[in-house]
Amino acid sequence: KAGVTQTPRYLIKTRGQQVTLSCSPISGHRSVSWYQQTPGQGLQFLFEYFSETQRNKGNFPGRFSGRQFSNSRSEMNVSTLELGDSALYLCASSPVEGGGYTFGSGTRLTVV
Amino acid sequence: DAKTTQPPSMDCAEGRAANLPCNHSTISGNEYVYWYRQIHSQGPQYIIHGLKNNETNEMASLIITEDRKSSTLILPHATLRDTAVYYCIVYDRGSTLGRLYFGRGTQLTVWP
Numbered sequence: 001k002a003g004v005t006q007t008p009r010y011l012i013k014t015r016g017q018q019v020t021l022s023c024s025p026i027s028g029h030r031s032v033s034w035y036q037q038t039p040g041q042g043l044q045f046l047f048e049y050f051s052e053t054q055r056n057k058g059n060f061p062g063r064f065s066g067r068q069f070s071n072s073r074s075e076m077n078v079s080t081l082e083l084g085d086s087a088l089y090l091c092a093s094s095p096v097e098g099g100g101y102t103f104g105s106g107t108r109l110t111v112v
Numbered sequence: 113d114a115k116t117t118q119p120p121s122m123d124c125a126e127g128r129a130a131n132l133p134c135n136h137s138t139i140s141g142n143e144y145v146y147w148y149r150q151i152h153s154q155g156p157q158y159i160i161h162g163l164k165n166n167e168t169n170e171m172a173s174l175i176i177t178e179d180r181k182s183s184t185l186i187l188p189h190a191t192l193r194d195t196a197v198y199y200c201i202v203y204d205r206g207s208t209l210g211r212l213y214f215g216r217g218t219q220l221t222v223w224p
Contacts, residue, residue: 105155
């Protein structure tokens with residue numbers, strides 16, 4: 001079956017712009033989580049959605065937001081981009097609470 | 113914060129067994145031990161998980177001590193493609209709400 005699909009794979013944006021990243025979970029998976037990975041901070045949890053509701057949120061500023069659609073697809077948005085937002089953004093899906101998480105290949109965002 | 117402690121790096125000769133240790137001395141009764149690995153710039157890949165008993169699948173074996181305070185991931189015949197960062201994670205499957213604490217993991221280098 002198809003895995004977790006993240007688009008786009010690579011993105012270059014300018015400071016001050018906003019960006020939207022997309023994640024399509026494995027069919028039937030209702031939980032979608034987002035992570036930011038940087039060399040300095042490692043993998044850090046952003047937020048989690050389940051049945052279109054945000055259930056958990058990490059320690060990131062309000063510039064980072066997300067949503068989930070009725071088909072479980074999820075998007076995350078970063079507004080007013082800063083250089084420090086350059087990172088690999090990863091999405092993971094799970095069929096049920098606490099089940100195994102399957103990660104996508106990520107979106108590499110570079111802010112210049 | 114990560115609840116696990118792993119050595120930052122290890123190396124192993126190709127064809128030999130790679131034994132990756134993990135300490136999780138504060139693990140609670142409901143928490144499982146999960147192992148993921150991340151090959152450079154890709155999303156983390158699930159390897160194996162367990163609660164109390166030792167587990168084996170086509171990729172690896174997981175040995176959990178009787179007191180559950182530590183575990184070892186065993187790759188029985190390491191290949192060059194096993195070079196990756198290996199993460200040991202513990203979490204309660206009923207309450208994680210998508211948040212996994214990855215820590216820094218162990219960089220395993222397999223040499224020819």
